Amino acid sequence: xxxxxxxxxxxxxxxxxxxxxxxxxxxxxxxxxxxxxxxxxxxxxxxxxxxxxxxxxxxxxxxxxxxxxxxxxxxxxxxxxxxxxxxxxxxxxxxxxxxxxxxxxxxxxxxxxxxxxxxxxxxxxxxxxxxxxxxxxxxxxxxxxxxxxxxxxxxxxxxxxxxxxxxxxxxxx
Amino acid sequence: xxxxxxxxxxxxxxxxxxxxxxxxxxxxxxxxxxxxxxxxxxxxxxxxxxxxxxxxxxxxxxxxxxxxxxxxxxxxxxxxxxxxxxxxxxxxxxxxxxxxxxxxxxxxxxxxxxxxxxxxxxxxxxxxxxxxxxxxxxxxxxxxxxxxxxxxxxxxxxxxxxxxxxxxxxxxxxxxxxxxxxxxxxxxxxxxxxxxxxxxxxxxxxxxxxxxxxxxxxxxxxxxxxxxxxxxxxxxxxxxxxxxxxxxxxxxxxxxxxxxxxxxxxxxxxx
Numbered sequence: 230x231x232x233x234x235x236x237x238x239x240x241x242x243x244x245x246x247x248x249x250x251x252x253x254x255x256x257x258x259x260x261x262x263x264x265x266x267x268x269x270x271x272x273x274x275x276x277x278x279x280x281x282x283x284x285x286x287x288x289x290x291x292x293x294x295x296x297x298x299x300x301x302x303x304x305x306x307x308x309x310x311x312x313x314x315x316x317x318x319x320x321x322x323x324x325x326x327x328x329x330x331x332x333x334x335x336x337x338x339x340x341x342x343x344x345x346x347x348x349x350x351x352x353x354x355x356x357x358x359x360x361x362x363x364x365x366x367x368x369x370x371x372x373x374x375x376x377x378x379x380x381x382x383x384x385x386x387x388x389x390x391x392x393x394x395x396x397x398x399x400x401x402x
Numbered sequence: 403x404x405x406x407x408x409x410x411x412x413x414x415x416x417x418x419x420x421x422x423x424x425x426x427x428x429x430x431x432x433x434x435x436x437x438x439x440x441x442x443x444x445x446x447x448x449x450x451x452x453x454x455x456x457x458x459x460x461x462x463x464x465x466x467x468x469x470x471x472x473x474x475x476x477x478x479x480x481x482x483x484x485x486x487x488x489x490x491x492x493x494x495x496x497x498x499x500x501x502x503x504x505x506x507x508x509x510x511x512x513x514x515x516x517x518x519x520x521x522x523x524x525x526x527x528x529x530x531x532x533x534x535x536x537x538x539x540x541x542x543x544x545x546x547x548x549x550x551x552x553x554x555x556x557x558x559x560x561x562x563x564x565x566x567x568x569x570x571x572x573x574x575x576x577x578x579x580x581x582x583x584x585x586x587x588x589x590x591x592x593x594x595x596x597x598x599x600x601x602x603x604x605x606x607x608x609x610x611x612x613x614x615x616x617x618x619x620x621x622x623x624x625x626x627x628x629x630x631x632x633x634x635x636x637x638x639x640x641x642x643x644x645x646x647x648x649x650x651x652x653x654x655x656x657x658x659x660x661x662x663x664x665x666x667x668x669x670x671x672x673x
Contacts, residue, residue, distance in 0.1 A: 328540050329540075330488035330489070330538045330539065330540045330541070331488050331489050331491070331492065331536070331538070332489065332492075332645070332647075332660060333660050333661055334631065334632070334660050334661040334662075363660075363661040364492055364495075364647075364660050364661050365492050365495040365496065365519035365520070365534075365646065365647075365660075365661065366495055366519050366520060366532065366533055366534060366661070367491065367492055367494075367495040367534040367535070367536055367546075368533070368534070368535045368536065369488070369535075369536040369537075369538060370535070370536075370537060372537070372539075374539060374540075386632075387631070387632030388632070389660055392489050393540070
């Protein structure tokens, strides 16, 4: 990695920290970066508490370690936000995560006041529009890349999303 | 006034671009963007252009309609299938504004202002709006449609547009042929697209965009603005970040505008 890239990587890490983004994947041809943060204030006891609170996975199955590796890791994703943690992502390997291809603002409906494209519990088809992510007056209709049931919407309307951020969890058919 | 478009002549002028032979002209159509996105799904080619004299359901960002009076303006959508990552398509949104700016300057010698990300104005009045629609997988762009509306011959605007809209005619006191503007616009759009999508020039072309935008825009630095995002906030613009997003200094610190509409803050309505 050249000094320029290293500098950019450092800036990226700062940016992710500032915005409290827990996990980040970048895949641009020959460059693959995966960054995952431990929550600084999160002790093992906190994790156990968190786990009990969520009534979900045991603490030791939550992978919360800083990871910078040159290739995509195959470890289970440690969700970035409390809401994401609430989704049983780690519990069920069949869940499929639809991610955002661009940075922008998440919208669940075509425009304000209109019905959401999909809601939790809906069955969706491969290619069906799930939401819009908008940046710089560029509207990106995000299509499902799999068929299945929407188990969880991971982002709220109007919320900013990062590149690669999980948007929906699907149970595949 | 009658200001017809001659598609055969446009094809000839655009011979060196992917648009030649792929221009379709409609006297009236609900929305050029809608048709372009629909056609894209059924496999329409890179470089397809949809031109209309009138749109009956022109689309803008969010809930905004685009006023499209018959024959008074240029309403066109360009379908592209660029081999770039979805994240890099955002550059096309900014580049489209630069392309219109260059075409208007070339044909009319007028100097429009650019309001981030890509509205074109004279003073506080807008004469060109751009809406880009993208269909992408996480790592691959399927297609992108850039929709551009330009007010050309309108003599006045009524109702809510009265104080916010203008046309080339209102600014210059004369009519400009749509044919020339369309030709210049598609040529400048072609130059921008080639620079941003050919692997040799893409990184450099993208890196230059923030500075190019700042050069022609009074909105990028030192402008007191209100930003309508999920919650509206106000502050003073402080340049573009390396990804082309607008930075606004607010009382709570520096904020990055991803998508919100930006408008000028009235000195007495500072929120």
